[in-house]
Amino acid sequence: MRSERAAWTFVAPALVVLGVFLVLPVCAALLLSFTDFDIYALANLDNLRFIGLANYVDVLRTPLFWKVLANTVWFVVLALPLSLALSLGAALLLNSPLARFKGLHRTALFAPVVTTVVAVAIIWRYLFHTRYGLINYALSHLGIGPIDWLGDPHWAMPALVLFAVWKNFGYNMIILLAGLQAIPQDLYEAARIDGASAWRRFWHITLPGLRPVLLLVAVITIAGYFQLFAEPYVMTRGDPLQSTVSVLYLMYEEGFKWWNLGRACAIAFLLFALILVITRVLLRFARAKDERA
Amino acid sequence: MNSRMTKWIVNGLLVTGSVVTLLPLAWMLSASFMQPGEASHAPPPLLPAHATLANYRELFLRAGMGRYLLNSFLVAGTITLASLAFNLSAGYAFAKLRFAGRERLFQLVLAALLVPLQVAMMPLFLLMKWLHLVNSYGGVIVPALATALGIYLVRQYVRSIPDELIEAARIDGAGEWTIFLRIVLPLLKPMSVTLAVLTFLASWNDFMWPLIVLSDQAWQTAPVALAGLSREHVQDNELMMAGSVVTILPVLLLFLLLQRQYLQGLLLGSVKG
Numbered sequence: 001m002r003s004e005r006a007a008w009t010f011v012a013p014a015l016v017v018l019g020v021f022l023v024l025p026v027c028a029a030l031l032l033s034f035t036d037f038d039i040y041a042l043a044n045l046d047n048l049r050f051i052g053l054a055n056y057v058d059v060l061r062t063p064l065f066w067k068v069l070a071n072t073v074w075f076v077v078l079a080l081p082l083s084l085a086l087s088l089g090a091a092l093l094l095n096s097p098l099a100r101f102k103g104l105h106r107t108a109l110f111a112p113v114v115t116t117v118v119a120v121a122i123i124w125r126y127l128f129h130t131r132y133g134l135i136n137y138a139l140s141h142l143g144i145g146p147i148d149w150l151g152d153p154h155w156a157m158p159a160l161v162l163f164a165v166w167k168n169f170g171y172n173m174i175i176l177l178a179g180l181q182a183i184p185q186d187l188y189e190a191a192r193i194d195g196a197s198a199w200r201r202f203w204h205i206t207l208p209g210l211r212p213v214l215l216l217v218a219v220i221t222i223a224g225y226f227q228l229f230a231e232p233y234v235m236t237r238g239d240p241l242q243s244t245v246s247v248l249y250l251m252y253e254e255g256f257k258w259w260n261l262g263r264a265c266a267i268a269f270l271l272f273a274l275i276l277v278i279t280r281v282l283l284r285f286a287r288a289k290d291e292r293a
Numbered sequence: 294m295n296s297r298m299t300k301w302i303v304n305g306l307l308v309t310g311s312v313v314t315l316l317p318l319a320w321m322l323s324a325s326f327m328q329p330g331e332a333s334h335a336p337p338p339l340l341p342a343h344a345t346l347a348n349y350r351e352l353f354l355r356a357g358m359g360r361y362l363l364n365s366f367l368v369a370g371t372i373t374l375a376s377l378a379f380n381l382s383a384g385y386a387f388a389k390l391r392f393a394g395r396e397r398l399f400q401l402v403l404a405a406l407l408v409p410l411q412v413a414m415m416p417l418f419l420l421m422k423w424l425h426l427v428n429s430y431g432g433v434i435v436p437a438l439a440t441a442l443g444i445y446l447v448r449q450y451v452r453s454i455p456d457e458l459i460e461a462a463r464i465d466g467a468g469e470w471t472i473f474l475r476i477v478l479p480l481l482k483p484m485s486v487t488l489a490v491l492t493f494l495a496s497w498n499d500f501m502w503p504l505i506v507l508s509d510q511a512w513q514t515a516p517v518a519l520a521g522l523s524r525e526h527v528q529d530n531e532l533m534m535a536g537s538v539v540t541i542l543p544v545l546l547l548f549l550l551l552q553r554q555y556l557q558g559l560l561l562g563s564v565k566g
Binding site for chain 2: 003004006007008009010011013014015017018020021022023024025026028029032089090093094096098099100101104105107108109110111112114115116117118119120122123124125126127131132133134137166170171174175178216217220223227229230233234237248251252255256261264265268269271272275
């Protein structure tokens with residue numbers, strides 16, 4: 001088969017790259033998570049031992065793991081509704097027939113998404129400065145005393161949330177905007193003729209029409225926010241009192257600071273099992289609701 | 294509520310939203326021209342009293358930012374061009390060419406879309422060490438040469454090209470690569486631009502993997518070097534703002550230039566979930 005051989009010359013390069021640099025490492029990571037691969041094994045592979053599930057048991061017994069898991073979940077719980085509400089609001093405004101300069105506003109609201117997270121994290125670190133930051137300066141006009149955003153364990157994570165939402169809401173806004181534009185206009189026309197108020201039109205036409213898109217956006221956002229890393233790395237280094245260490249941050253430190261690669265792999269698999277379970281449950285929940293409706 | 298008032302509210306909210314969103318970026322630009330130490334005053338100054346380029350001079354002459362930006366350009370540029378070649382040819386073959394196991398392999402590519410890259414990072418580092426690619430451009434470039442998302446997007450796009458076009462060329466005796474390069478590739482131009490701008494922005498902004506594989510400063514990309522600098526120069530606000538400006542500017546300009554293509558790609562890519 002001459003054409004079959006030709007076809008392989010098209011796919012082989014890409015498949016080799018994906019196979020060697022993605023599939024192989026993922027499989028190796030699973031194996032590695034069952035070993036005590038550490039700095040001694042890095043020097044000499046004779047020091048490598050198979051230890052079964054010991055890494056997983058160990059990690060699950062470490063209080064720090066539960067703390068960083070709680071930190072990460074807290075971050076997602078705060079950031080997800082805020083991001084969804086803000087992006088839905090922005091999309092509704094941009095979709096309004098009354099809005100002017102739509103292209104300009106869309107670009108402005110989307111701009112943070114394309115910026116480099118490290119660079120904008122540096123800006124926000126100064127915006128959050130207790131004495132010189134613009135945020136406390138603005139709050140002082142509302143009569144709110146200075147908040148030690150990045151130095152107070154109670155405020156550090158909410159500060160990262162504000163930053164992350166600012167950085168990401170434009171992405172969801174674009175997807176929701178496309179979803180809004182796909183809702184047939186005659187539905188609104190019919191509702192208007194029937195005398196339905198703006199609020200009722202939103203509740204009975206917009207939201208149901210947007211449901212699949214909202215679900216998609218929620219799943220993407222949850223998966224993305226669980227991978228919190230660069231924000232605490234630049235803004236807080238996990239401080240104060242380890243209140244902003246995320247699961248990926250812990251994985252990075254275990255793996256590439258202490259060179260416990262086996263443990264780091266176990267942490268990675270635990271995190272991604274969690275993401276998978278949460279997004280699957282969410283999808284199943286939505287589907288079950290669809291069937292009942 | 295009358296429609297005139299609604300119009301004021303809608304546009305007022307939009308203007309407020311846009312201004313608040315852009316404020317951090319505007320302040321970054323403004324502070325980057327301030328004298329060293331000027332930004333550290335209460336209340337924080339919004340504009341520099343005497344604009345200066347001193348921070349940029351310091352950044353390029355002493356902190357070596359030029360080198361890091363060059364690293365970023367070389368890495369992101371190479372990844373963009375090379376992955377375009379890999380993804381376009383593979384995506385085309387998955388859409389139009391017949392070979393054994395095509396559907397099963399494509400299912401695998403789709404499955405790869407769901408795999409978070411961080412899981413692969415520990416073994417990937419060992420692999421790179423073994424290949425002597427740690428602390429080299431290759432360490433960042435090679436794993437990014439092909440992406441599941443790129444292959445998927447190209448395949449979806451190519452499926453809209455009619456088979457007759459390709460069949461006609463085949464009957465004329467053209468080889469498969471000639472057909473691809475002469476007939477298919479020109480039709481893929483819009484898709485290629487979209488894919489290129491998505492890839493360039495993603496590789497320029499990428500942080501975690503370059504941080505891991507480029508510990509030697511000489512090879513570091515701009516974001517990795519900037520993160521290092523910001524840990525050393527915690528007090529030098531104005532210098533760090535200049536660093537942020539030069540790191541963000543290339544991607545922001547590219548986005549403004551190719552906004553339509555970028556947003557199109559973003560929407561296509563989001564459907565994968």
